[in-house]
Amino acid sequence: MRLSDFRDEQALEVIAKLLEPVGAIAANERNAAARSGGVFGFASALLQNNPREVLAIFAILNGEEPEAYHCSAAGLLYDLIELLGDPELLALFGLRSRTAASSGSVSENTTAEGTRKASSDTAPRAESSGTRKRSTAST
16 A cells, blocks of 8 residues: 555554654665665665565555564565555655556656645545455465
8 A cells, every 4th residue: 555545543553653664764874875776776775674674564554463464475576566656655765766657656756745646636545454455375
């Protein structure tokens, strides 16, 4: 899920839960140095330098408790791509999305304010945090 998908009390809960892992990632000097490597270089650094925090972020965005979150390599890649496509989440790390725009997403040069406006023009979003649940079973 994108940050813009969360509303009202659910938005407060998600942000409150995200502050700790995002803060730990931001405090890691190796991650700060990796920002100059672009979005994919930074993502690689996050996975190597703060794997638990990255998994916690994915769990929170998927409406799960970090301790109960399990993923396969394919599921992890899916969540990573979704994170890299969320300009508002990337902005928390001081990055802009450099991924190609897909249907329903905004281009890389859109500001955070423009992103919020653009996302409100799209189809209505489900209010439940359980909108997208991927299989956590190992294959």
